[in-house]
Amino acid sequence: MPESKPKLLVIEDDKGLQAQLKWAYDDFEVVIAGDRASALAALRADVPAVVTLDLGLPPDPDGTSEGFAVLDAIMALKPDTKVIVASGHGAHESALEAIARGAYDFYRKPLEIDTLGLIVQRAFQLHAIETENRRLAERAGEDRAVLGQLITAAPEMLKVARMIERVADASVSVMLLGASGTGKELLARGVHDSSARAAGSFVAINCAAIPENLLESELFGHEKGAFTGAIKTTEGKIELAAGGTLFLDEVGDIPLALQVKLLRFLQERTIERIGGRKAIAVDTRIVCATHQNLEAMIAAGTFREDLFYRLAEIVVRIPTLAERPGDAVLLAKHFLARFSREMNPKLKGFAPDALAAIDGWGWPGNVRELENRVKRAVIMAEGKLVGAEDLDLAESDAAEEDALNLKAAREHADRRMIRQALARTQGNISSTAKMLGISRPTLYDLLKQYDIHPQ
Numbered sequence: 001m002p003e004s005k006p007k008l009l010v011i012e013d014d015k016g017l018q019a020q021l022k023w024a025y026d027d028f029e030v031v032i033a034g035d036r037a038s039a040l041a042a043l044r045a046d047v048p049a050v051v052t053l054d055l056g057l058p059p060d061p062d063g064t065s066e067g068f069a070v071l072d073a074i075m076a077l078k079p080d081t082k083v084i085v086a087s088g089h090g091a092h093e094s095a096l097e098a099i100a101r102g103a104y105d106f107y108r109k110p111l112e113i114d115t116l117g118l119i120v121q122r123a124f125q126l127h128a129i130e131t132e133n134r135r136l137a138e139r140a141g142e143d144r145a146v147l148g149q150l151i152t153a154a155p156e157m158l159k160v161a162r163m164i165e166r167v168a169d170a171s172v173s174v175m176l177l178g179a180s181g182t183g184k185e186l187l188a189r190g191v192h193d194s195s196a197r198a199a200g201s202f203v204a205i206n207c208a209a210i211p212e213n214l215l216e217s218e219l220f221g222h223e224k225g226a227f228t229g230a231i232k233t234t235e236g237k238i239e240l241a242a243g244g245t246l247f248l249d250e251v252g253d254i255p256l257a258l259q260v261k262l263l264r265f266l267q268e269r270t271i272e273r274i275g276g277r278k279a280i281a282v283d284t285r286i287v288c289a290t291h292q293n294l295e296a297m298i299a300a301g302t303f304r305e306d307l308f309y310r311l312a313e314i315v316v317r318i319p320t321l322a323e324r325p326g327d328a329v330l331l332a333k334h335f336l337a338r339f340s341r342e343m344n345p346k347l348k349g350f351a352p353d354a355l356a357a358i359d360g361w362g363w364p365g366n367v368r369e370l371e372n373r374v375k376r377a378v379i380m381a382e383g384k385l386v387g388a389e390d391l392d393l394a395e396s397d398a399a400e401e402d403a404l405n406l407k408a409a410r411e412h413a414d415r416r417m418i419r420q421a422l423a424r425t426q427g428n429i430s431s432t433a434k435m436l437g438i439s440r441p442t443l444y445d446l447l448k449q450y451d452i453h454p455q
């Protein structure tokens, strides 16, 4: 054990309980405060990560007004503090109210030393992970400029950014593989902007969005009169990208017949417009992206292997947002700042419950989903802070549905922390167990219980 134990501030006016709690825990150093003034003094002096707060404090020992006032003061002073609220009668309403005001958890009196000890321990662990996330986010501040608009603090994503910068100037073709909303287009632009072709144009075409019979003309252009409706000669996207970069989005959706024609362009670097006779030389850099499994498509005969190798001289795999610990919160703050400037300037930031929800959400739609949710929340938010319900994350998460079901709430917290720790340690079991302060067998049990599969 390190010699300085983490500090737990207990705000409790009952002298008997004070004495009981003072020496109850070996793992924390317990600091006691009996009223608002001494509690806030202790908060400033000791900066405890976790606080337990009795809602019935003098001068309102039988109500909750003073307790809530203390909670509000703590949230204003140190919003990352994990406050665990204790209440006696009327527990149900006051617990809900406390969580809405930023408390982390609650328990119902009478006090059980062991139960409280567990809740407190988890609060410390969560706080440690969040602190680490913030530290990484701040440290990444300098790296952030790397690719213009790319925002990330996650080592996995910084690696991707560096790789893109390294290959930008080589005239190799780059294939970006990533789930939807992971930033494929942003990175494709990054390749262009970091290359010697930056002064040329960046031309993007989404091969999935254009009907098959129009795609050929879109890519290769056509001569006047080549088909009905071809009233004038039109350059295709390939030609328009001459001197710059052509981004073929959803390249897996190009039909086989057109794959042949694209391959010929990549081999010969010349095109013929539809209905045209002459070969036109085009010098362009190809970047492509897809969320599809091209290897499987090759095996199934729906994507040409030779085309794949032409397009994929460099393959970049983009991690999902869930694989970038800390990035969801970082990006959410970025989007909030951006959207609130335009749409709701009185917004100051996120409420603690919103940050916790963002951190705990799985983000199946990745950065695009995050961007959309934050945009909607900025429009919907009525006060100065965006809350979890503005993001529509409060109820959508089944585990959080019944915040008063302690067991479910704790399971949810467990899952979240395990997932985060696994991401942080790249799935290393021993390091994860150490980070969570549990033994390896316990971690294995939890993985099994929650059906979590590392990597």
Ligand SMILES: Nc1ncnc2c1ncn2[C@@H]1O[C@H](COP(=O)(O)OP(=O)(O)OP(=O)(O)O)[C@@H](O)[C@H]1O
Binding pocket: 149, 150, 151, 152, 178, 179, 180, 181, 182, 183, 184, 185, 186, 187, 291, 331, 367, 368, 371
């Ligand atoms: N790391 C990031 N930092 C800042 N903004 C980002 C980041 N990643 C993505 N974005 C923004 O999120 C949105 C979605 O990104 P983008 O369009 O590049 O993703 P995509 O993978 O092409 O998505 P889709 O599969 O839906 O086409 C864009 O508005 C983009 O600017």
Ligand SMILES: [Mg+2]
Binding pocket: 184, 185, 249
């Ligand atoms: Mg895209």
